[in-house]
Amino acid sequence: MAEAAVFSTEGHTSLLVSALQSFRKSKDLCDVVVVVDGHRFHAHRIVLASISGYFSAMFLGDFAERRQTEIMLHNVDAASVATLIDYAYTGKAQCAVDDVERLYASAHFLQFDDVVTKCSKWLRTRTDSSNCLHLGLFADQYNDSLLMSVCDRTAAVNIVDVAGTDKFLALSADHLRRILALDELGVKDEEEVLHVVSKWVKHDYESREKHTKVLLSLVRLPLIDLEKCEALLMELQVREWVTERVTEDAKSEATASPRTGCQDVLLVFGGDVFGKGWRVGKEGIGEDDYYCIVSNEAMYYDPSQDVWSSFPSLVEPRSRAGLVTVGDVLYAVGGETVHPDCAYSETEDREDHIYPMKTVERYDSKQNRWIADVEPMSHPRRGNEVTSCLGRIFGISPNPKKQHYWVKADDPETKNWLVEAYSPEENRWIPFSSPSECTYRLEDATVAALSDQVYVFYDDGDTFGHIRYDPIEDRWQSFSPAPFSFHRTSETEHNFTVTINDNIYFFSSGAFCASFSSKSEQWSKFSLEPFEWSPWAVGAVGGAGDRDKFYIIFRYGVRVINVDSLSKRALMKSGENYLPGRLMHYGAKFISRNFVLNLM
Structure with a gap:
């Protein structure tokens, strides 16, 4: 075979398409006019036939339209046909959001299959409970x-x-x-x-x-x-x-068997790891230097499948933040992040590395991202100090003069509380009354909502402190005294609460557990086997048939506790559902499966 010389022009296809579009606009060499409701669109048969199955069959088959210079179309609208003809020449289709369904219908009729596929995909991402x-x-x-x-x-x-x-x-x-x-x-x-x-x-x-x-x-x-x-x-x-x-x-x-597909999913986000600098391998960090790294990553656990999956990352890195839902909106509230001047230092006190946060962000499931457009709180709070009740986010914490640092447990200012609630409709935090006096230790306090009431649990050093707040009456009141005492046994011990049915369960990572029934106003106390790792957060499945379990988050996985087994000191492990990564102190909450439908 004789040697051949090959010549090619880069971008030839683009030049050809551009020339055809130019000819169409000037009506040069056009050999067909498409007429829809009195609107006339000049075009080239070969272009329309190459993109549309409808026109391909019409111009190549034994139809009368094959020899006609004007083609009358019915069952389609003129604006959509104009968009589709533009697409045939440019590969781009643009229309108003409200016109996507009409474009889909016309593309389906004229067999613009690629446009149908793209419209369908767009509609799938915009599907919600309202449509x-x-x-x-x-x-x-x-x-x-x-x-x-x-x-x-x-x-x-x-x-x-x-x-x-x-x-x-x-x-x-x-x-x-x-x-x-x-x-x-x-x-x-x-x-x-x-x-x-x-x-x-x-x-x-x-x-x-x-x-x-x-x-x-x-x-x-x-x-x-x-x-x-x-x-x-x-x-x-x-x-x-x-x-x-x-x-x-x-x-x-x-x-x-109960439905498993309607179970909520467990979302965990943020977190930190604290240790010595040599483990990071950062240049200039010595063996005796300490570091603190805070993450903005997020993931969710599906109990029905026993698998972890990725979730969009937060705008800001957060650790020990709150995760609350108000209606169909998800919020990440407060927490702590790395102090800009203390990420790496010689101090071994973790508190000297972190910086409390007042900021709040929300998750937009349609845009599939977190958005930081929520008004900040007036004072920093950790996740165990916020909860949602009656369509608002309530934050309860000491009210110190210093707005940028955590109050120490023995600070006399801990007796002055700051109570505020976020109104999504107004995008602002509204102050509420605080109790007249209460010994409140920030490190030990946790809040929960049940039956339109906000409950606060804390360790006052001698007894198991608790008080509740009625947002409707704007009134604080004591309730049934607990017939037992509780206080932390170590500084690394964490407390957290979760509500299931008509009960609030108070957990301590030191193996203490108590429950309070809002119906009977009665307390119960349980003993658990000590947790192998100190957990930071807990959530309860909200799906039908599975409201009797707690899922406790550890650094390396999830543990499941059956409510009926609390008195039997039963602590079970749920599969090999280990948390990816090395971060500790995740914020966590069970959220509606709606939030992750577009991610599955």
Whole structure:
């Protein structure tokens, strides 16, 4: 074969596309006019046919339009066609947010497959509880299985809120059945699923009565209280049928087991590590120098899968910060970070390396990032000093004159409290009254919210201190004295609380545990086996059927405690779910699975 000379021009494709677009705008060499609702678009057949399956079949097949110079289009809108023709020449499509569905519909009709794929992906990232039913119907219309799956899953996770909308009442039986069949239903128990079915059926009982048993078969009937729901079942005229069905369903693991997909996930974030400088290997840091590193990384643990996954990093590095939710917004509050002048020094006191924080940031699930646009607190706080109650974030701490350093436990100013609450609507912290006097030790105090009350627990040196605050009445009050005492046995011991059902559980890493029932106003005390590593945070699964466990975060993993086993001193390990990395003192909280849907 003879030797060939090869010549090429860099960017030839771009030059060709640019020339074709120029010809189109000047209407040179155009051989077809696309007409939509009186709007005329000049173009080249070869360009349209190369991008669109619709035009390819029209111009290459044995159709009358093959020989026509004007093509009339129906079932599409002019603005979308203009965008699609631009896309054919440039590879770019731009439209208003509100016009994406119209563009999708026109692209689907004209078989601009790449545009359909991109529109579908964009809609999937914008799906939430307010539009999931509408977009689900849209996806069903165009047989978009990926979009349909995201919409159904979002509706399932938010089923209680979604069931309160008019669009829910207008759902078809098949669409509702598809949602109820998912394991991700965001309900606290199966009785909520029963009420969802009842609401839909009773909206048009005459025509929907025939679907009742089919839909109820998707409720995990062995898990409901038949006596409690008897009136509802009688109203639906299915009491006897349900009784018989319960017996059969109890034999099946699928219908007799709690839903696992609706479990919340455990988010951990920030953290620090403190040690000697030679371990870092930083030039100029000697063997006797100490360092402190604070991280902004975050990750979440899925108990149903026993796996850790990455989560968007915080804006600022934080350790011992608070993580609270107000409605569907997630906040990282306060904590501590490395002092700019003391990251590396000869001092071995960790407190000399860190700097308390007043700043707050929130997580935007749609943008998939943390945003630092929240008004800072008036005073720094650690995570165990904040909680959410009645749609606000409450922060409770000593009110010292020094605003940039932690108050020492023996400082007389610890008797003066600073109480404030963050209002998301106003984006500001509002001061509230403080108790007249209380010996409050910052290192030992922790707050929790239950039954619209804010509880504070602390070690006053002699007794187990506790007091509660009523935000509605703006009033502090004592409550049932604990029949036991508690105080820390070491400076490295940490205290934390978690609420489950009607109880607040107070934990100490020194193996002390107590619970208080808001219903009975009674205390209980338990003893636990000493933790192998001092935990910093604790959370309780909020998913249906799994409200009886505590998940305690350690440096290297997660431990699970069954509420029913507290008196038996039982401490179990949940799989090989070790925390990645080497950081300690993570902030942690169980959050709704909604926050991580776009990450899965």
